[in-house]
Amino acid sequence: MNIDFTGQVAVVTGSGTGIGYAAAELFARCGAAVVVNGRRPQVTQEAADKIAALGAKVIAVAADVSTIEGAGRLIDETVKAFGGIDVLVNNAAIFATADFVESPYHEWRRVLDVNLDSAIHCSRAAARVMIAQGRGGRIVNVSSIHSYRAERGASHYDLAKGAMDQLTRALALELGPHNILVNSVAPGFVDTPMSIVNGKNELESEWFITNYVQQRRIPLARASQPAEIAQPIVWLASRLNTYVNGHVLVADGGLSVTF
Ligand SMILES: NC(=O)c1ccc[n+]([C@@H]2O[C@H](COP(=O)([O-])OP(=O)(O)OC[C@H]3O[C@@H](n4cnc5c(N)ncnc54)[C@H](O)[C@@H]3O)[C@@H](O)[C@H]2O)c1
Known part of the structure; x- marks a missing residue:
């Protein structure tokens, strides 16, 4: 089974490192034109350079996707460079611990801005383009097993990931009529800088x-290794996926099947 993204454009947020980078590289290996995004210009450019070395079409867009402006610029620059957008992967996130009662609200809120609002802003901007193009699309949200399990000191992260999976279901419903399929991949432990x-x-x-x-x-x-999470992301984002919509695919090595 070959996944062919020739002629398609894939945007992966937070793809300078970790799972996002692995997904961006796999999209490129499957023939997509790829947009690498991150906050840090140098890390983002270096990741794009590595993907370009594979012979792929790629651009780097340094933008903070937790803001409407940053998310909008990411999608605008994608359309300017490649003429459209077929796939959006909402992957950018941060992890931090913060006591629910004692932590300053802005620190607590920042995790929601980056981990949840970024997906809202990017999905709205990308869906407008996908609907106007009229050729459908795919959105994959990288959530976590934190979406249905809670960790002490990580209420903001748990909340953001739980809401992200509910965003997946809501957008599957709203965007389905445009043949835009929306799904989540929920990893367990992954060997990335976030660990x-x-x-x-x-x-x-x-x-x-x-x-x-x-x-x-x-x-x-x-x-898991990041590439093992990139595999389901890329399949869900591909045109081989014609009927999985509004699903949360758990990729945790079986961690959550028992007590
Ligand atoms: N590593 C794990 O164990 C694990 C487990 C479950 C879920 N996840 C999820 O996987 C996704 C990828 O994380 P990772 O493990 O590869 O870690 P990572 O830290 O390598 O990747 C996150 C990326 O997002 C970028 N980023 C952060 N804030 C940003 C912003 N405002 N705008 C643009 N980019 C921003 C970071 O620079 C980084 O490159 C995240 O959504 C994370 O919550 C990770």
Whole structure:
């Protein structure tokens, strides 16, 4: 089964690193023209350069997609460079811990702005273009198993991811008539820069190794690599997916099937 994106344009937010980069690279390998996005111009450009070296059409757009202006500019520059947009992957996010009662509201709110509002702003801007083009489209939201499980000190992140999956269902309903299919991929533990919390890689911590590897709370006894999450993202975004709409695909190695 070959996934062919020739002639299609894919935008991946937060794709300078991690899962976003892996998805952008896989879209490019499948023939798409790709838009790499991130906040940091140098990281974003370097990621785009790596993808260009594969022989793909690619541009880098440094923009903060948590703002309406940044999201709008990302979609505008995509259309200017490639003439349209077929796929949007809402992947950009930050992780932080914040005590619900004591943390300053702006710190708490920032996680919602980046992790949820970015998907709202980018989806609205991209859907306008997709509807006007009249050739359908695909939106994939990268949520998390935090969308239905809560972690102490991460109420903002849990809320953002839960709302993101509900956004997926709502947009599947609203955009379906335009043949724009909207789905989520909800990863478990993934080996990316986001796993480094307070300078330490939590996937190397005793807590992770004891619980999730040795006691096999993850049946596969390991975290995933970003490329393993890119695979379902790219399939859901492809024209091979003609009928999966409003679905949350959990990619957690089986972590959430038991207590
Ligand atoms: N790593 C995990 O264990 C894990 C688990 C479940 C879900 N996720 C989700 O996967 C997605 C990708 O995360 P990752 O693990 O690859 O981590 P990552 O930190 O490598 O990727 C996130 C990217 O988003 C970018 N970004 C942050 N704020 C931005 C903004 N305002 N505008 C544009 N770009 C911005 C960052 O610069 C970074 O490149 C996120 O949505 C994350 O919540 C990750």
